[in-house]
Amino acid sequence: MDAAANGAVTKSQIEGMLDKTGVNYVILESTALQTAIDLVNALNSLKNTYSIRLAVLEKHDVLDSTEINIQTLADLQMLFPSVTRENDNAKSDRFAAAYEQANGSTPNRFVTRGFDVTFDVIKRMFQSEDANIFDYGTEQVEKNLPM
Structure with a gap:
């Protein structure tokens, strides 16, 4: 899904693409703060109706904004690549x-x-x-x- 020309992402744009029967993986690939805020807020408002997991391919600074609640990202079970791994095994x-x-x-x-x-x-x-x-x-x- 592409955001509108101004970067806005709306709940209605996303809801039309979600599946009620399975897990929906939504990939955030934007460095625009407002786009990230809009997407996270829209997904948060839909998480009680749909099974949603937010995924990022790279952890951008926009996710560290005070305008995006870390608990909301946790509630969306955000997936992201890890820079480190525990593998002394x-x-x-x-x-x-x-x-x-x-x-x-x-x-x-x-x-x-x-x-x-x-x-x-x-x-x-x-x-x-x-x-x-x-x-x-x-x-x-x-x-x-x-x-």
């Missing part, structure tokens, strides 16, 4: 040990990232057709490894 240690045993060296971050991306693609190839990428995250073994 047994999986990453097992991967590093197996790699080192097979190759005689410690995997660098590019090797590990390549494994993560390849493994994620393979998992997605074999998932059911009705699976939704927003229903789950990806799991990586990458952690802070030497270059």
Whole structure:
């Protein structure tokens, strides 16, 4: 959905596109404060009638505005990419040990990232057709490894 020429987003524009039977993912991709405010307010007014999740592909400064309530974003179960991840785990240690045993060296971050991306693609190839990428995250073994 495109905002009007002035950037305004209205409840009626959005409501016509929502599905009452499923989860509606609405992606906010704007750096315009008023557009973000309008969209968040419209979604907030519709969340009791529709199942709505707000998604952003990049966390823009507009979401840090005092005019957008953080609780409203939480109520809309906002999805956003994380800059950090907690991955000091047994999986990453097992991967590093197996790699080192097979190759005689410690995997660098590019090797590990390549494994993560390849493994994620393979998992997605074999998932059911009705699976939704927003229903789950990806799991990586990458952690802070030497270059």
